[in-house]
Amino acid sequence: MKKLFLYAGLLALLVAAGCKSDGDEPIPEPKPKPTPTPGTTPGTTPGTTVDTTRHITPVIPVELKKAEKVARDNAFTFDLLRAVRKHTDKTNVFISPLSVSMALNMTLNGAAGTTADEMRTALRESGYSTADINAYSRELREALLRADPKTTIGIANSIWYRQEATVKAPFIEANRTYYDAEVQALDFSSPTVVGTINGWCARKTNSKIKEIVKQVDPTTFMYLINAVYFKGAWTTRFEKKNTRNMIFQRADGSTQKVEMMNLKDTFRCASSNFCDYLEMDYGNHAFSMVIMLPKDGKTTQDVIATMDGKKWADAIQSLTLKEIHVLLPRFKAECEYPMHEHILPDMGMKLPFNPELADLSGIADVTGLFISKVIHKTFVQVDEEGTESAAVTSVDVMPTGESPIQVFTVDRPFLFVIREKSTGVILFIGEIGEI
Incomplete structure (x- = not known):
């Protein structure tokens, strides 16, 4: 079986699956996009990377009409914190609910049936269509990136898949369009693949998280990775x-x-x-x-x-x-959580981790595609500045x-x-x- 991994905060997701069928369509080159507005970055072609960590100008007020969706996101935040606290004996806890939801929402574009329903349940998104979630995620990401010229924020997404695999074009296009995901096919047998993926993570987090992948499992089908970076100076600083x-x-x-x-x-x-x-x-x-x-x-x-x-x-x-x-x-804290083991299943997401029953057919026409791991790593440092x-x-x-x-x-x-x-x-x- 092949696997799908997901990493958040950094959050990364690993997909695994069985044999590939012959009916898949190749991934098309991305269509030309209009010049982006300030605070946005166009999707990238395979093999390229763009650093979305930046200083954003000018000040543009964030205006999101979906207040109910934000309320559900915050309900998800506290439910996720409770689940993490239940399954860790560490004194300090630090998570990014935004990163977790972004990475899983990217994956949701390839989920169907009860698998998709359970993912929405875990994310507290029941009642929303995948199209609604995609549109909201793009609006939110772009709004956050342009919210404050005095604060550095980066929200980056990427998809890395085995170069001999054939991934469905609608899955790739949805994630390029709504999550500005960088997409790249890699030789997973190459000794350089771990450094390539970890190098992307380091760049997107200002080197605060340098390693998310220790080694590539030979059955790995795809990695979906989200990174969120924040650096803000106090309005009134401590002396x-x-x-x-x-x-x-x-x-x-x-x-x-x-x-x-x-x-x-x-x-x-x-x-x-x-x-x-x-x-x-x-x-x-x-x-x-x-x-x-x-x-x-x-x-x-x-x-x-x-x-x-x-x-x-x-x-x-x-x-x-x-x-x-x-x-x-x-204070300073660095944390890591294997969310696939207990945390997400406790929140209602079980079927996506089942190699026999998961339905991720929207990613590729392969047998037994399922989520193998969801790894969440975070860093925070607070001082006078x-x-x-x-x-x-x-x-x-x-x-x-x-x-x-x-x-x-x-x-x-x-x-x-x-x-x-x-x-x-x-x-x-x-x-x-x-x-």
């Missing part, structure tokens, strides 16, 4: 001279010394029964980090267990400006009267989200229990 050593209480109750960044300014904040929220903007205010600090007596696990799309939307809507003294530790994730906003200061300044001290486990504010789309979400 390094104000950073000082403080104590952070780990998730297990033990303590450690950390470098705690220190800043007094006006931020949007809110409070619920379970946690306090603090929003810190990047660049021109298009992107932000929202920190969720559990209340005394509550844990990050309590927050994860109860948080959903509606509670998140209510919290964001209730954010109000206050003068805040922020104490936030520098801002945030870099493989996943500079200006805060308007307003007077708050003579009341005492509220202190927001992040000295215990917390959750954080990196999002685009006008759409509400979550790019990354993480849990930090140890620095």
Whole structure:
């Protein structure tokens, strides 16, 4: 059987299958495309690569009409976080729901029947046609890429298939058209193939994720890969001279010394029964980090267990400006998750991993095509300058009267989200229990 792999954050997907039939049509050369608008990149011909990580100008407001789809995406975010937390014993968690959904939505173009239904269920996309999902994904990707000239963001997709294979033209064209996917046939027996794929990943993540493929399985049919990269400077930056050593209480109750960044300014904040929220903007205010600090007596696990799309939307809507003294530790995390083992099956996606029952006939006319692996790798680093994730906003200061300044001290486990504010789309979400 041949296999299909998928990698996200980076997310990559590996397809495997049986014997090839003789009735396949060759993949046509891509049709000429019109000159792209700012922030977009045309699809590439096989054998070429284009770096979609860039500084985007000018500022163009993100306007997406599909509010319900965004709400479902955010529901998917918290369901995915719960599933990941359930199946990892690591203290820190960091995932990109955007990357996971982009890679699986590319694959959805080749799925049919119950296989496609289960993929939509896992992605919380039930009720949407593949055409609707494709159109939304293109609109979202292009909107995010042009949202902020002061923030670097890259969203890149690629398909790598065995050079002797014949892949269906509609599958390739859909992914070129809606996901700007780079498509390339490779000699999977060549010793250079691993370096070629990993080199693409390194370029798309500013070398934060340098390896996604260790070796190519001889039964591999295709790799589908998504990479999301984000680098934003705080609108109001922390001064390094104000950073000082403080104590952070780990998730297990033990303590450690950390470098705690220190800043007094006006931020949007809110409070619920379970946690306090603090929003810190990047660049021109298009992107932000929202920190969720559990209340005394509550844990990050309590927050994860109860948080959903509606509670998140209510919290964001209730954010109000206050003068805040922020104490936030520098932190860095690198994570990897085999999502095919338990995470995606727990979310309703089982049939696509079954070599006997999966229906990925939209990719190629081969026997037994199925998803073999879904690997998710991520990186995040937060310091005085801002945030870099493989996943500079200006805060308007307003007077708050003579009341005492509220202190927001992040000295215990917390959750954080990196999002685009006008759409509400979550790019990354993480849990930090140890620095």
